Amino acid sequence: MVFSSVLGFPRMGSDRQLKKAVEAYWKGKSTRTELISAADELKIEHWNIMKSAGIDVIPVGDFSLYDHILDAALMFNVIPARFEVEFSAELAKIRRNVKSMDVSQELLDIYFAMARGVKKSKTHESADEPNHGHGHGHEETDGIPSLEMKKWFDTNYHSMVPEISKSTNFMLLQNNVKKDFILAKNNGIITNPHIIGPITFLHYCKLDSAVESASFNKWNSVNKLVELYAELVLELEASGSEWVTIEEPVLATDLNKESKEAFLQAYKTLYSKLLEGRPDIQNDKKIKVMLANYFGSYKENLDLALDLPFEGLHFDLVLGKSDFESAKLSKLNGRVVSLGLIDGRNIWRADTFKIYKFYNDKLSSLLKDSGASQIIINSSCPLLYVPFSTAIEKEHLEENVFNKLAFAVEKVFEINNLKNAINKQDSSSLSLTILENDHQSNSVQKADKLSSNQNSHNTYENDVSSTRLSDFQTRNAVQKKLFDFPNLPTTTIGSFPQTEEIRVTRQKFRKNLITKQEYEEFIKEKIRECIKWQIDLDLDVLVHGEYERTDMVEFFGHFLTGFTTTKNGWVQSYGSRCVKPPIIYGDVKRKSSMTVEITKFAQDYVNEILGLENSRPVKGMLTGPVTIIQWSFVRNDIPISQTAMQIALAIREEVLELESNGITVIQVDEPAIREGLPLRKEEQKEYRKWSVTSFKIATSGVKDSTQIHTHMCYSDFNEILGMIISMDADVLTIENSKSNLKLIEVDHLSSAQAYKAEIGPGLYDVHSPLIPTVNEMKLRAIELLKVYKKESLWINPDCGNKTRTVAEVDAALRNMVAVAKELRKTF
Ligand code: GLN
Ligand code: ZN
Helix, strand or coil: CCEEECCCCCCCCCCCHHHHHHHHHHCCCCCHHHHHHHHHHHHHHHHHHHHHHCCCEEEECCCCCCCHHHHHHHHCCCCCHHHHHHCHHHHHHHHHHCCCCCCHHHHHHHHHHHHHCEECCCCCCCCCCCCCCCCCCCCCCCEECCCEEEECCCCCCEEEECEECCCCCCCCCCCHHHHHHHHHHHCCCCEEEEEECHHHHHHHCEECCCCCCCCCCHHHHHHHHHHHHHHHHHHHHHCCCCEEEEECHHHHCCCCHHHHHHHHHHHHHHHHHHHCCCCCCCCCCCCEEEEECCCCCCHHHHHHHHCCCCCEEEEECCCCHHHHHCHHHHHCCCCEEEEEEECCCCCECCCHHHHHHHHHHHHHHHHHCCCCCEEEEEECCCHHHCCCCCHHHCCCCCHHHHCCECCHHHHHHHHHHHHHHHHCCCCCCHHHHHHHHHHHCCCCCCHHHCCCCHHHHHHHHHCCCCCCCCCHHHHHHHHHHHHCCCCCCECCCCECCCCHHHHHHHHHHHCCCCCHHHHHHHHHHHHHHHHHHHHHHCCCCECCECCCCCCCCHHHHCCECCEECCCCCCEEEECCEEECCCEECCCCCECCCCCHHHHHHHHHHHHHHHHHHHCCCEEEEEECHHHHHHCCECCCCCCHHHHHHHHHHHHHHHHHHHHHCCCCEEEEECCCCCCCCCCCHHHHHHHHHHHHHHHHHHHCCCCCCCEEEEEECCCCCHHHHHHHHHHCCCEEEECCCCCCCCCCCHHHHHCCCCCCCEEEECCCCCCCCCCCCHHHHHHHHHHHHHHCCCCCECECCCCCCCCCCHHHHHHHHHHHHHHHHHHHHHC
């Protein structure tokens, strides 16, 4: 008999109820009690969905009002000094009452302050302008900056980065997991508590820069932290919980010696604490621990897990299938084994019949030979990374696409169907028939059933060159002559403010309140204004402003075959922010030109105003193949690299059409190229290869005189320097807001494999509402000029302007151009 479980469920709700509840609270439109009861209602609804699907082991503790790492930080009293000061009175009161009452309501405002930053007066901020601290950590404002955010492993979810220091006073401030366990129990549902493990938690922590000390290392905290984990787990036991799942996805990465040691130490301490003072406890009375790794295989880290007395182990058999073949599995010694067979990261229906066929026989040997005591069929990872349900998509999606999709709710049923089929071995049983029908009915994504264009893979290798006609030096000489830019040329990253006026007009167009023609005329008028504005600012390379697009991927999806978008396929990105990734379901080809008309319109207008002789280039603005892939759900019936090549060929056509229409500078953005890097070193090589090749396919068809720009939102890119060099763009603009000027280390510059092309490390952070002064930007540029030649350095912001106001953009860019002009006098 096998059981079924889910590692975690999406938090937002079928209609993003959580987003709405949280934002209403931020705007002061609801009370704490209202927010908490809205959240509780959602949790109960989700538990009931799993329960009625037949799931045996239902998770709690996976829910969060903002982020699970932030929950853990506050739970363990990991509060940076700046919030301690601001909330000193509240915190003192909370800490006095911790043992005697539920302080979760009192902690709520501190929690959101850590998430979003807070004005010193502690007034609610507007919901659409979260003050994320990333990037402007040093500037003094009248507000207290939030914790930083960081990408959660290789997903598109962002978690918060707790700050710890020598003086962090670890204590158990609240036990959210226990509260949810009891809430579920009171609603008739017995659940399995989940908590992020201490090593993954510490992995995401950084040292508090205000109190950083040389002798202190974050792993020093592991013992103190683990004592609290023990306290928390024992509280769960006392509430009646028989199992706790501790999630350590950090095991899917290459761990260094230090973190491996910390891991062993942490769990040895945890086990001894769980037994301490209770020597007589019967083994079957003690709460049992399931260790869950996901996002990949344990690989060599499996030893760490097997050396410790965990009573259960979870395997991600979608991304970490190799673990199942590991010889080490023979040492299961009576453990419960959870098999993550249903993909929590992608949206395709599983071929449950095929999975059944593959695993069914092997399960008995897992029980007999390897010593597993019990088997649980599970999702590979929490379902946080997929949308809620496909139900509402039926009306507008093409049938053959709709039939292939499974979001969270559907995945829960897949897990349970699989369990039923395994449990009812009789091959004529209904449960197995369900799986088999699915398999036959063509509704699961299978390579042989999709009309994959076999040629497209070969085309790029045979017919399309992925290298430019000449090397950078030769192109650069041609371009210098043609463009004749001043030294330190100025430009922007592409987008200009998406104002209320633009949003309202787009809404009107979508609701058919204005005609297509009226909408397009409105966009053209915006472009004219933007061009006049940029000429007035005296920028050297102009842009059309990206007013016609709200996002960088979906916009292009409309012009490509094989792409579709959902109505309600929202996935949490961070806090209350959700994204709706497009779905790539078939072969990708360009249906029509995407940006040519609008870019040409902008270029013609500049030519008209300045006269052909004195005109300036308008940059064409495209999104690169890797970013399109990273921010979409992709096919799993062909390798990702093949989809990347198809997209690359489509972008290449667009690039060439822009060029033949007189566009001389073309930017292909790849802000997501770093985040696609696989978690394990040994898997990175292949990614580096196809991602660079796809960018080069997209951009290499142009003449020497056409200047290819690329843009990345990443400041610490020495890790991908080799890739950046191989991409062979003429100009790279990058984020550089952390005043960490060692962007591309000087040694690299002198080495043979040096970055030789032109570069524009952003002179100021567009995510901050502060206006950068001439002086601070000048100092930054002077520092940059110590590293880069004046002939190679560009002056630009570090990302697009779309989230800023017109006044902010105007003031910042005016100062920025002034810096370039001043420096040109001396350099
Ligand atoms: N061209 C895009 C813009 O300016 C780039 C956005 C990004 O890097 N994320 O908005
Ligand atoms: Zn950017």
